[in-house]
Amino acid sequence: MKRLYEPEAYDTSYWPESFWRASVEEVPEHPALEGDREAEVAIIGAGYTGLGAALELAERYGTEPVLLDAAQPGWGASGRNGGFACIGGSKLPDATVIERHGLDAAQEFHRFQRAAIDTVADNLDRYGIEADTHSEGELCLAHRPGGLAELRAEAETARRRYGLATEVLSRPELAERGMGAGTFHGGLITRAGFALNPMKYVLGLARAAGAAGVAIHGQSPVTAIRRDGARWRLETPGGTLRTGRVIVATNGYSSEDIPPALAGVVLPALSSILVTRPLEPAELQTAGWRSDMMAYDTRRLLHYFRLMPCGRFLFGTRGGLSAGPGAARQVRAMARRQFEAIFPGWAHVETPWFWSGLVALTGSLTPVLTAAPGTEGVILALGYHGNGVATGSHAGRVAAALAMGEDRRPALLRAAPRRFPLPRLRRTALRAAYAAYALRDGPVGA
Numbered sequence: 001m002k003r004l005y006e007p008e009a010y011d012t013s014y015w016p017e018s019f020w021r022a023s024v025e026e027v028p029e030h031p032a033l034e035g036d037r038e039a040e041v042a043i044i045g046a047g048y049t050g051l052g053a054a055l056e057l058a059e060r061y062g063t064e065p066v067l068l069d070a071a072q073p074g075w076g077a078s079g080r081n082g083g084f085a086c087i088g089g090s091k092l093p094d095a096t097v098i099e100r101h102g103l104d105a106a107q108e109f110h111r112f113q114r115a116a117i118d119t120v121a122d123n124l125d126r127y128g129i130e131a132d133t134h135s136e137g138e139l140c141l142a143h144r145p146g147g148l149a150e151l152r153a154e155a156e157t158a159r160r161r162y163g164l165a166t167e168v169l170s171r172p173e174l175a176e177r178g179m180g181a182g183t184f185h186g187g188l189i190t191r192a193g194f195a196l197n198p199m200k201y202v203l204g205l206a207r208a209a210g211a212a213g214v215a216i217h218g219q220s221p222v223t224a225i226r227r228d229g230a231r232w233r234l235e236t237p238g239g240t241l242r243t244g245r246v247i248v249a250t251n252g253y254s255s256e257d258i259p260p261a262l263a264g265v266v267l268p269a270l271s272s273i274l275v276t277r278p279l280e281p282a283e284l285q286t287a288g289w290r291s292d293m294m295a296y297d298t299r300r301l302l303h304y305f306r307l308m309p310c311g312r313f314l315f316g317t318r319g320g321l322s323a324g325p326g327a328a329r330q331v332r333a334m335a336r337r338q339f340e341a342i343f344p345g346w347a348h349v350e351t352p353w354f355w356s357g358l359v360a361l362t363g364s365l366t367p368v369l370t371a372a373p374g375t376e377g378v379i380l381a382l383g384y385h386g387n388g389v390a391t392g393s394h395a396g397r398v399a400a401a402l403a404m405g406e407d408r409r410p411a412l413l414r415a416a417p418r419r420f421p422l423p424r425l426r427r428t429a430l431r432a433a434y435a436a437y438a439l440r441d442g443p444v445g446a
């Protein structure tokens with residue numbers, strides 16, 4: 001398996017420590033694949049995408065898919081994220097989408113993203129998953145004085161083009177609503193999406209998949225995909241799986257060669273999270289943040305944060321460049337500095353939890369949801385640009401339909417995956433992009 005980051009990022013021998021892992025009592029251990037097995041459809045990767053695909057295949061198409069994960073369900077980003085189930089998934093600017101594909105295609109893609117949020121809500125409801133949900137929509141906060149005018153224009157466009165319910169708040173209005181902490185100059189509320197405990201959600205999906213007849217195998221890394229007559233043979237250390245169709249749902253944890261058509265398609269990037277101890281009511285009052293609204297800022301290297309129902313504050317950052325030894329300490333220190341700069345009222349508050357995970361960027365800046373070129377019967381479902389709670393949950397179901405010959409994709413996601421130019425230099429390019437973003441964003445907390 002050829003991978004882009006240091007081996008530490010892919011060490012499946014233990015569960016990464018996180019507040020989410022500690023918030024659930026038990027994590028089921030699914031047995032490894034043993035011996036030689038057959039399946040109509042195989043899925044690689046047991047996060048939201050793979051589990052969504054498995055549920056769709058079992059419930060809608062009556063197949064009995066086999067799901068293989070190098071670790072266990074939820075070990076990847078699906079058990080580590082910020083829990084924002086919201087619109088997103090693409091980094092292609094709206095104006096570019098319209099210029100290249102037209103307004104109809106942009107609106108169709110927007111409906112896909114709204115449907116993705118509904119898929120998460122429906123999953124929670126249908127499978128009885130208790131996931132500590134909160135927040136009606138999300139808040140985008142202007143980090144520059146001029147940012148409020150830009151948010152006003154954005155709100156108007158979102159309303160007109162996509163029928164989104166939006167509300168723009170000045171700095172004093174933010175303070176009135178208990179969202180006045182920090183150094184922000186105003187905000188835009190978009191009434192779409194909600195927040196959840198990502199680990200409870202992914203484990204609930206795994207439970208539902210097991211109940212629907214999906215065979216889930218943990219500790220079963222697929223080390224090779226080979227042609228076997230008209231079928232495919234997936235090799236794992238404990239056994240092989242012969243199958244007619246394969247869905248690859250490995251996102252930020254993808255390998256360049258599983259399948260080889262993925263070479264140069266994905267650029268994994270680190271995202272990291274701090275979680276505070278429970279905050280005292282007086283601390284919420286003095287710092288000026290009492291709202292349960294999930295929020296992020298307008299920086300390119302954005303911060304995302306929310307006050308959780310348990311009274312702890314989650315604070316997420318982008319921007320780490322290495323998963324090697326010692327890197328976690330540096331990223332943690334950077335995240336802590338940024339937390340204190342943005343929320344000086346909580347500079348004394350301990351942040352006992354910190355962890356990181358990999359998200360996936362793609363050469364097209366849009367999710368990849370398509371047959372792998374030159375690899376008939378293999379479907380790629382990945383690349384959500386750090387926004388896969390909703391998008392991945394929904395894309396998995398759409399990928400399952402595609403595997404069964406039904407195309408429910410929006411036009412924007414029908415293109416073949418585009419490779420990054422100079423794929424060997426992807427991490428170098430990321431370093432340069434981060435430096436440029438940091439310059440453009442300006443100092444944190446200013």
Ligand SMILES: Cc1cc2nc3c(=O)[nH]c(=O)nc-3n(C[C@H](O)[C@H](O)[C@H](O)COP(=O)(O)OP(=O)(O)OC[C@H]3O[C@@H](n4cnc5c(N)ncnc54)[C@H](O)[C@@H]3O)c2cc1C
Nearest residue numbers: 045047048049070076077078081082084222357387388389
């Ligand atoms: C810190 C952090 C914060 C984030 N915050 C948010 C957020 O608030 N909102 C949001 O929408 N998104 C967020 N994201 C992104 C989101 O978590 C991901 O987009 C989403 O979880 C992707 O789901 P997935 O199922 O496609 O992939 P993952 O959940 O990453 O699962 C991939 C799985 O593939 C398995 N795998 C890889 N290779 C192989 C192989 N060869 N054989 C077998 N198995 C293999 C891995 O073990 C892993 O379990 C965040 C991500 C991180 C890391």
